[in-house]
Amino acid sequence: MTSTSGQTTVADDTTTADAAFAQLRRGTTLLWQGDFHNGRQLIKAVDRRLTKQAARKTRKTENGKRQVRGTAAELFLRQREERARRAEILGRIVVDLEEKDGHWFLDLRRAPEVAEACGHAYGAAPRQECRRIPFTELQGVLGAYQWHLKGVDVPALGDKVYPDYGVFSPTRSEYVDLVDEVAASSLKSGMSVLELGTGTGVLAAVLVRRGAGQVTATDVNPRAVVCARANLDRLGVGERCEVVEADLWPSAPETADVVVFNPPWLPGTPTSELELGIYDASSDALRRFLAELADHLTDGGEGWLVLSDLAEHLGLRTREQLEAWIAEGGLQVLGREDTTPRHPKVLREDDPLHVARSREVTSLWRLGRA
Ligand SMILES: C[S@@+](CC[C@H](N)C(=O)[O-])C[C@H]1O[C@@H](n2cnc3c(N)ncnc32)[C@H](O)[C@@H]1O
Incomplete structure (x- = not known):
């Protein structure tokens, strides 16, 4: 971590997954400023910790397997709540999209070209705009654009x-x-x-x-x-x-x-x-x-x-x-x-x-x- 301001902390390649997970659980927002691909790895690592945490809430059967209890409706509602909680926590790893020459631009090392995909999802970038969005949302925008092209x-x-x-x-x-x-x-x-x-x-x-x-x-x-x-x-x-x-x-x-x-x-x-x-x-x-x-x-x-x-x-x-x-x-x-x-x-x-x-x-x- 390199700097902190209020509830938002800058995270980069020096941030460990454990440290990020602890900050996110405390409600902190992490502004990712490291390498793009390391950011994706960090999201995966936090997600794995969330999966482990959720599994600990389920019971173990005699043969050591985790058992989920409840009616189908209860399981469905719990699964949806768990997904919403996961999306909220992961959604607090954010990036700044900026306007450059009239297009959306992501100023991170090894970042892909985002102009077309973000233009498709958000429309043209207003002059001097800086938009802070969840990293996971950006991944969704990039993935959806591939489907749109294909x-x-x-x-x-x-x-x-x-x-x-x-x-x-x-x-x-x-x-x-x-x-x-x-x-x-x-x-x-x-x-x-x-x-x-x-x-x-x-x-x-x-x-x-x-x-x-x-x-x-x-x-x-x-x-x-x-x-x-x-x-x-x-x-x-x-x-x-x-x-x-x-x-x-x-x-x-x-x-x-x-x-x-x-x-x-x-x-x-x-x-x-x-x-x-x-x-x-x-x-x-x-x-x-x-x-x-x-x-x-x-x-x-x-x-x-x-x-x-x-x-x-x-x-x-x-x-x-x-x-x-x-x-x-x-x-x-x-x-x-x-x-x-x-x-x-x-x-x-x-x-x-x-x-x-x-x-x-x-x-x-x-x-x-x-
Ligand atoms: C299951 S999708 C079906 C889309 C498309 N007809 C198809 O079969 O692939 C349901 C669609 O209904 C739209 N929708 C949901 N509520 C609606 C409403 N009250 N009035 C009009 N469209 C609605 C959604 O935005 C979505 O596009």
């Missing part, structure tokens, strides 16, 4: 979509295949479509390719609106799609022949724009969608709800609750198609929620007015 394969499109920083990415393609299959058999040419929570615009693109007339797509995340617009234009379907920022419903059109929604599927408070795609406090968006869908369907129109049942396996929502919300919305179930996620978490047996995750099924619920 794109994500979407077999149903035979093409890629390019997720922006902070936008839900369709890395699990099986739900996209599910929408594609149902659209192939049920979407009639020229039908009007509303697609709520469009993210990268992937489902809107699939629906246009399957013959939708006009698609109006919405998202509450402004980054998603920009991202979907760019993807839809690049895929050559932009002329048949309008993308608007809205909380569920666009102001126009009011109704459509098909309304598609792949909502955040886990009850919980989102902690970032990206988590807006996964977590939804009290299943608010899902409940409002089901309560309001009937008013947004043309006569004979259908709502296609894409929903994972993981929340049910975790004990955070019941099937009965979901069916009650459908009935209370004046809706009936016209059919349901299921698919099993192939995402890597299913395979992680060391995850205490492995059993719940391995039972996960994603369904496309076809809903019509009762």
Whole structure:
């Protein structure tokens, strides 16, 4: 450590992981001024100490293995709290991003070029700006930019979509295949479509390719609106799609022949724009969608709800609750198609929620007015 000011201490290549860990646990912020790669190593070393600390809170069984106790819901909530605590502590290792010649710049030894990735995530660097951000956030910005450049394969499109920083990415393609299959058999040419929570615009693109007339797509995340617009234009379907920022419903059109929604599927408070795609406090968006869908369907129109049942396996929502919300919305179930996620978490047996995750099924619920 070379200098200290209030709650922020400068940390550099001379700072040991133990010293950094002790400072962070006391609530100190560490401003990293050492070598970029040593900074990454320090984060890993602190993370390992946090893992050990968390493991000490679990009991040992007779054969010496650590045992995690509680219901799936309790384990899930504890895991989320633990991740939030970890993110908060690691997030106090910070770096200063500076403006240089109109671009973002990181003045650390062996630092990578950050101008393009930071420009993508934060926009242009204002003159003489200095922005202090968590080192972990910078790693996220750099990683997300690589995904943005590389794109994500979407077999149903035979093409890629390019997720922006902070936008839900369709890395699990099986739900996209599910929408594609149902659209192939049920979407009639020229039908009007509303697609709520469009993210990268992937489902809107699939629906246009399957013959939708006009698609109006919405998202509450402004980054998603920009991202979907760019993807839809690049895929050559932009002329048949309008993308608007809205909380569920666009102001126009009011109704459509098909309304598609792949909502955040886990009850919980989102902690970032990206988590807006996964977590939804009290299943608010899902409940409002089901309560309001009937008013947004043309006569004979259908709502296609894409929903994972993981929340049910975790004990955070019941099937009965979901069916009650459908009935209370004046809706009936016209059919349901299921698919099993192939995402890597299913395979992680060391995850205490492995059993719940391995039972996960994603369904496309076809809903019509009762
Ligand atoms: C599971 S992601 C699905 C994204 C995309 N449709 C797909 O299938 O890949 C859910 C999306 O819904 C958006 N979202 C969450 N709450 C919303 C709301 N109240 N109104 C509109 N969009 C919302 C999120 O920002 C996210 O893009």
